[in-house]
Amino acid sequence: MIRNLSEAEFLPRLGLAVGIYILWAAFFLSLAAFENGGVKVLAAIPVLLSAILFGMRGAVLGTMVGIVGHFGLHAIAGTGSFGDFIQDGNLINGAVLLSIALMVGYFNRYKSDGASEVVQKSVDTLRGQERNLLREQLNTISMEFNASAHRKLVITEVTRCAATHISRALRPDFLAIAVADLENRKITVEQAIGVRMLGFTYGDVRSVSEALNDSLSAGELIAVNHEELVELTGTSHVAAATLEAGLRSALIANFRKDDGDLVAQIWIGSAGQAQYSDLEVGFIAQMAGHFKSAVENARNSESLKQLQRHLVAQNELLAQMQDGVEGAEGELRLSNNQLTHLNESKTQFMSEVAHEIKSPLAVMIGYADILRFDTEHMGSDQRKYAASIEGSARQLEVLIDDLSDITNMESGHFNTVKKPHDVMKVVKSVVEGLKVSNPKFEMRIQLSDFITDFEVDGDPARLSQVFTNLISNALKYSSEDQFVEISARKAAGKLRIAIIDRGLGISDSDLEQLFTPYFRSMNTEVRHRPGRGLGLFLSKSLVEEHGGSLTVSSKVGVGSTFTVELSPSSNSAIASAA
Numbered sequence: 143m144i145r146n147l148s149e150a151e152f153l154p155r156l157g158l159a160v161g162i163y164i165l166w167a168a169f170f171l172s173l174a175a176f177e178n179g180g181v182k183v184l185a186a187i188p189v190l191l192s193a194i195l196f197g198m199r200g201a202v203l204g205t206m207v208g209i210v211g212h213f214g215l216h217a218i219a220g221t222g223s224f225g226d227f228i229q230d231g232n233l234i235n236g237a238v239l240l241s242i243a244l245m246v247g248y249f250n251r252y253k254s255d256g257a258s259e260v261v262q263k264s265v266d267t268l269r270g271q272e273r274n275l276l277r278e279q280l281n282t283i284s285m286e287f288n289a290s291a292h293r294k295l296v297i298t299e300v301t302r303c304a305a306t307h308i309s310r311a312l313r314p315d316f317l318a319i320a321v322a323d324l325e326n327r328k329i330t331v332e333q334a335i336g337v338r339m340l341g342f343t344y345g346d347v348r349s350v351s352e353a354l355n356d357s358l359s360a361g362e363l364i365a366v367n368h369e370e371l372v373e374l375t376g377t378s379h380v381a382a383a384t385l386e387a388g389l390r391s392a393l394i395a396n397f398r399k400d401d402g403d404l405v406a407q408i409w410i411g412s413a414g415q416a417q418y419s420d421l422e423v424g425f426i427a428q429m430a431g432h433f434k435s436a437v438e439n440a441r442n443s444e445s446l447k448q449l450q451r452h453l454v455a456q457n458e459l460l461a462q463m464q465d466g467v468e469g470a471e472g473e474l475r476l477s478n479n480q481l482t483h484l485n486e487s488k489t490q491f492m493s494e495v496a497h498e499i500k501s502p503l504a505v506m507i508g509y510a511d512i513l514r515f516d517t518e519h520m521g522s523d524q525r526k527y528a529a530s531i532e533g534s535a536r537q538l539e540v541l542i543d544d545l546s547d548i549t550n551m552e553s554g555h556f557n558t559v560k561k562p563h564d565v566m567k568v569v570k571s572v573v574e575g576l577k578v579s580n581p582k583f584e585m586r587i588q589l590s591d592f593i594t595d596f597e598v599d600g601d602p603a604r605l606s607q608v609f610t611n612l613i614s615n616a617l618k619y620s621s622e623d624q625f626v627e628i629s630a631r632k633a634a635g636k637l638r639i640a641i642i643d644r645g646l647g648i649s650d651s652d653l654e655q656l657f658t659p660y661f662r663s664m665n666t667e668v669r670h671r672p673g674r675g676l677g678l679f680l681s682k683s684l685v686e687e688h689g690g691s692l693t694v695s696s697k698v699g700v701g702s703t704f705t706v707e708l709s710p711s712s713n714s715a716i717a718s719a720a
Contacts, residue, residue, distance in 0.1 A: 280311050280421060284307075284311075287304065287432055288432040291303045291432060292435070294436065294440060295440055295447075297332065298332055302333055305319055307429075308410065308426075311422070314335075314336060316384075316411035317410050317411075318339065318408070318409045319331070319333040320342075320346075321406045324350070324404070328347055328348070328349060329350050336411075337413075339387040339389075340386065342383070353407055354404065356378050356379060357381075358378040358394055359396065362398070363396075363423060363427055364392075364393070364395075365391070365417055367390070371385055372385065380394070384411055388413055391411065392409065394408070395410075405433075405437055499538075503535055503542070506535045510529070513531075514528040514532060558601040559601050560601050560688070565600065566630060568602050568605050569609055572609045573628065586626055587625065588625050588626070588628070589627075592629065593632065596630070596632070598708050598710060598711050599688075600708070604687070608684050608685055609641075609706075611681045612681060613626065613641055614677075615677060619645040620645030624643070624644045626642065627640075627641075628641055636710070638707050640706075642702075645702065648696035657678050692704065693707075
């Protein structure tokens, strides 16, 4: 009990000492009236008690109070004077009492100092154990957050997980977590817990530059107490908002990538703490690495999901387009079948028409020819009429033959009978036939650089048809006072026959479609001259059927040159030499 009193607070000990002295005075006055010797012994009780309660200083002070009190109380009681006090040896008794009190006070001080040291060591040990326990708890929470956060695939879930673990570790009165959108340079509060703080509630958005320019949010990790918050209110709206919300300390952290770009910002506040400890600050720093990687993982997951949604939408659109294409293909297939059927019907119709027309044409040509030479029964005018009928019938026959050839080509029934023959004889035969049909052509057709013979594998009738078309066109599209030149020469082992006219010429736009069936130039001079747009197409097709080529070069107002190139027969001397 006495040890507990010595370790009590100062005021309780002082009150106890004063009370004991008052009690001693009361006993002293009561016993002094009977001159009881026990009065002297009572003086030692408060002195020794002072020594116990207040140490050596208490011993000295208590002794002096005891001696003075002893004398004073005798004087009050009328039982003696100061002289009597001295004569009775009370001074010696007082000295002895002081010595005993000093010894008690010194012993009590020694015990108190030793006890205080032991107590302090116990307190330090207890604090160290508590600190280690707190460190282990914070490390455990950090590891649990790392394991849990990396399973979250949405940023909102990552921030919710972080808020839960920080709340467990620090038990803040306020917590807000904001995540940066670097593409739009914005930072949005994703989680807000505790007291409402202006500008830091869920969904609040600010620019990244604004979030980093505040003096309280500029560093990587800042812990401030109440006094520091007050000092920062002039330069930091975050500090002002923190104090306005009733918070007395704050912890602000910026989580950044390795390149310095902001990932997230965390604000933590407490209404009861002077300042967050170094262990708590270290816990937030430890959370930074886990949080950044978890946010990056969630961002990648969200980007992948967005890409997947985009791909799904594209696939759906592609499927719709494919359905449309399949529908269009079905329609085109139906249209193509209809066109094929119509083309077959047209081919059959033209073939039948050609066959049906040829028979009466042959009769017309035959009788017209008889009438043309019947001088006994027909007058000259009548014979001219018959000759005109024969010419028109023969033109109609050529047209029917061309249409029949095109029809056969389109249907795949076009045949040529190839055999080795001298193509130069075919050219000469065509020239002679044209001269006979029209005496005016005698002076207009010129042969130059004309070789005598060249054997090819081909159909003489079809090649004759080619040269007839080409030479007739050259005569038709040039003036009657201009001649058509025909040259034939060997080049690189092949025969090149060129039909050259000085006529209208062909424009570049017409050259692109010149060998298209039924094509007629828009040139008015050309359209005024008879033609069906079939001859050149047939000529090119027939030459290519013989393994050769038909080319043209032309200039408007100057003339045109059509060149037929043919290879020699495989049995000819030219081919053997090659």
